[in-house]
Amino acid sequence: MMKKGRRLSWLIFITALIAFGYFQSGGGWNQNARFAMVRAMVEQRKFSIDSYLIYVRAKPDPSSELKRLEVSNAEYETGSHKNLLMWKTSAGQLLPVNSTLEGIVAAVDISTKAIEVQDIYRNRVRIAVSDKTEIRLGSTPADLSMISVGASIAVSCAWDQRGLEAKLIDLQRDLSYCAFTELGSVAATGDLAFYHGHFYPNKAPGTSFVAMPAYWLLYHWDQIIGAHPDDWWTLTLNAWLTSVFSVGVISALGVPLFYRVAYRFSGGRSRTSLIAAGLFAFGTMFFPYSTLLYEHNIIAVALLAAFYLLYRAKCAQLDSQTGGLTNRGPAPTVFLAGLCAGWAAITNYIFLIAVIFLAGYALLCLRKKADWIWFALGLLGPFLLICAYNTASFDTPFTTNYENQNPDFMGGTNRFLHVFNYPRWDVLLTILFSPFRGLFFTAPILLIAIVGLVAWLCDPKFRAEGMLISGIFVSCVLFNISFNGWDGGYTAVPRYLGPAIPFLSLATLGGLTRCFKTTCLFGIISILMMFVITAVDPEPPIGVGTGPGVVLDRPQWQYNPFGEYDLPIFIARRPLPLLRQQKARVLDYYDRQLANEGWTESARNEERERIRHEIDRQITAGEPAYLVLARAPNTHDDEYLIAKSYLSVPGRPVSTHDFGYYGYWAEGQFGAAGSMQSRWNSFNVGEFLFPESRSSLLPLLIVAGFLSWRAFLIARQLDRAHVLDYKSGPTSRK
Numbered sequence: 077m078m079k080k081g082r083r084l085s086w087l088i089f090i091t092a093l094i095a096f097g098y099f100q101s102g103g104g105w106n107q108n109a110r111f112a113m114v115r116a117m118v119e120q121r122k123f124s125i126d127s128y129l130i131y132v133r134a135k136p137d138p139s140s141e142l143k144r145l146e147v148s149n150a151e152y153e154t155g156s157h158k159n160l161l162m163w164k165t166s167a168g169q170l171l172p173v174n175s176t177l178e179g180i181v182a183a184v185d186i187s188t189k190a191i192e193v194q195d196i197y198r199n200r201v202r203i204a205v206s207d208k209t210e211i212r213l214g215s216t217p218a219d220l221s222m223i224s225v226g227a228s229i230a231v232s233c234a235w236d237q238r239g240l241e242a243k244l245i246d247l248q249r250d251l252s253y254c255a256f257t258e259l260g261s262v263a264a265t266g267d268l269a270f271y272h273g274h275f276y277p278n279k280a281p282g283t284s285f286v287a288m289p290a291y292w293l294l295y296h297w298d299q300i301i302g303a304h305p306d307d308w309w310t311l312t313l314n315a316w317l318t319s320v321f322s323v324g325v326i327s328a329l330g331v332p333l334f335y336r337v338a339y340r341f342s343g344g345r346s347r348t349s350l351i352a353a354g355l356f357a358f359g360t361m362f363f364p365y366s367t368l369l370y371e372h373n374i375i376a377v378a379l380l381a382a383f384y385l386l387y388r389a390k391c392a393q394l395d396s397q398t399g400g401l402t403n404r405g406p407a408p409t410v411f412l413a414g415l416c417a418g419w420a421a422i423t424n425y426i427f428l429i430a431v432i433f434l435a436g437y438a439l440l441c442l443r444k445k446a447d448w449i450w451f452a453l454g455l456l457g458p459f460l461l462i463c464a465y466n467t468a469s470f471d472t473p474f475t476t477n478y479e480n481q482n483p484d485f486m487g488g489t490n491r492f493l494h495v496f497n498y499p500r501w502d503v504l505l506t507i508l509f510s511p512f513r514g515l516f517f518t519a520p521i522l523l524i525a526i527v528g529l530v531a532w533l534c535d536p537k538f539r540a541e542g543m544l545i546s547g548i549f550v551s552c553v554l555f556n557i558s559f560n561g562w563d564g565g566y567t568a569v570p571r572y573l574g575p576a577i578p579f580l581s582l583a584t585l586g587g588l589t590r591c592f593k594t595t596c597l598f599g600i601i602s603i604l605m606m607f608v609i610t611a612v613d614p615e616p617p618i619g620v621g622t623g624p625g626v627v628l629d630r631p632q633w634q635y636n637p638f639g640e641y642d643l644p645i646f647i648a649r650r651p652l653p654l655l656r657q658q659k660a661r662v663l664d665y666y667d668r669q670l671a672n673e674g675w676t677e678s679a680r681n682e683e684r685e686r687i688r689h690e691i692d693r694q695i696t697a698g699e700p701a702y703l704v705l706a707r708a709p710n711t712h713d714d715e716y717l718i719a720k721s722y723l724s725v726p727g728r729p730v731s732t733h734d735f736g737y738y739g740y741w742a743e744g745q746f747g748a749a750g751s752m753q754s755r756w757n758s759f760n761v762g763e764f765l766f767p768e769s770r771s772s773l774l775p776l777l778i779v780a781g782f783l784s785w786r787a788f789l790i791a792r793q794l795d796r797a798h799v800l801d802y803k804s805g806p807t808s809r810k
Contacts, residue, residue, distance in 0.1 A: 080790055085734075085784055089329060091787065092357055094783070096324040098761045099731075099758075100315075101613075101615070103268040103608070103739075106267055106565075109268065110269075110283050110284050111315050111451055112278070114284050114288050116128055116297075117284065117293060124275060125276060127147065129147055129265070131738040141308070150173035150273070153800055157196055158253065158255070160177065160178065162258050170256055170258065172201075175234060176233070180226060180227070181225050184225060186221065193229060196253050200634070203231055203239075205241075206242070209243060209517065212244070227247050229248065230248055261718075261741075264739035268325055269477045269482070270480055276469055277478075282374065286323075293508060325364055326373065328378060330380060330578065335350060340351060340387070341585055342589070343654050348585060355488065356577070356582075365574055368615075372574030376578050378417065381422070383579070387440055388406075388409055393406060394797070406447055413454060414453060414456075415457055418457060421459075423621040427575060428576075430551060435451065439541060476591075496555075499558045500562070501558040511638070512636075514565075518602075519602045520601055520604040527587060529549075557571065563619075566616065568625075609771055612645050613642060614642075614733075615733055618641045619635030624722060625641065625654065625723065645727065655723060658703040662691070662702065665716050667680055667684055669716060682784075694724060702719070704718065706719075713754035731759045732758070735757060758772065761775070
């Protein structure tokens, strides 16, 4: 039976790995920043990613080779001028990344003590001048009255929530031509931190460390076969395979691990544990995030492994106290638990809270002080690693990437780590129940888990475990509703709750034993939703920012990324419900504008119908339609701008995400909408046989279905053997 148990675990792992590795879900700021660090560590033995930010064409068509521009101190050169990289805040303000501006004086306001500096494209940046500002003309001190419009100037400045303030103004005669270049418009990612002239990801490094071995093998294989790592297709394949053999493999290992935990909690029921593992793997956000180079699944599996190892150690101690035999002492097990918990913390610093909960669980359940020491020793390794990384990157072991990150993500200097504030209870309802980010909306199977979790809390046998699971889940929720970027950007799920998903999913065991049919119904709905999200786009551009997936003035909680974007695209190749919402809003606001201009009601109705027919014609013809509505800047609330949306153009029913690992720019036909690059920036393996077709999912369904059937047969045999064993030896179990 042990052989069949191992065989079942292998089948679970292989099935999960095939499903997770089947999808290349494309790039994005988050994953691009991590992959840039992986490349920097392997190719240059550096943590800084200056050389992996800006990609441009190396050769004209038909070549797909790219080249990386050298960035030094947040500056790079193109043609005859120098580009100064600028942060862009959520308010639209440009801030120099390296705190230095070079340009031409465009205006001087002595009354308000401010100057405006412009670049060669006449982009202006306003800078305040205070009494502490030092002004120099060469080596001679000067004052504000000596600054004239048209003069060349270099300004060293600092910024806070109020804006830019000059520290040193140097009036010069010979400056190179400069352009103020917003970083997000040219770089592959804006998820960055900047310190002492170098860029780093604004993420904890645990995910990049995990992905480094896979890319090391791929990079050296490329050298053997002569593949250029900066070729677009090589870059895309390497990013996909790096993700598969890091996040994908760890996620796949998490599924048999979950099965083993469920097996212990279910009293040895193999089929029940197997179904619970399937619901966890494919009916929750664990599925789409196993296809992306994000940290959530790594943390989830690391915390689950730490919990499982501590629970094993607890059971081993109980067996030894009751005279039972144990094959292994708890010390190595507890040490590995500490190692896994520590790795979760260096993958996202906020999960130090979960580590504290696990440490409390160890103190409560493990009676020997030596075991507590082993757990602490396990934590020590990741702690020393993160201290070494921080020292090498930021000159101190005790800091975080958040301290120097893109100001667009900062919520104010009075916030914890600049990004956390008091919890918002409206966000709580949104991330749990709304169609926009609702955990229980996108994975209704987890509603059953809440019932099971309550049952565990009432059961003395599992009360400690129930308290631990509840603590981890509640801490994730509190973190999410306190975070200034709580919506998670482009996503279909509340991704910041991802690390708590395996713990919450364990509680579905209660539903499978008490209300099997209802649990299976909820599970099937969850699996179908997650399958569509994963197959179409785990990062739908809807409800966030000012892009084509936004309806002006619509409450955020009302958006439905699954029902208005992923599912309609899978069925009709276009997000028709979203387009209808946008059309209604365009007509409504256009009518207001006509009324303000004095049009009569009959004339407005006639004009509205003309606009309606034109938009309907564009949508029916599959043309870009006038659907993107925004308020005109610096005007009163009743003036609007309207632009065309590409979402009305029929696209692919699967793999619609077109953001590449080289960024989101187009040069000529390279990277433009409909180009080879945009179509293959995301893909699934079946598309090599059935390009851009729903049929591309059939190979996965056939293979995964067959392997799942085999796994279920083995689980049934194990259950029968378990029952026979129970009946054959009642005396020995009393």
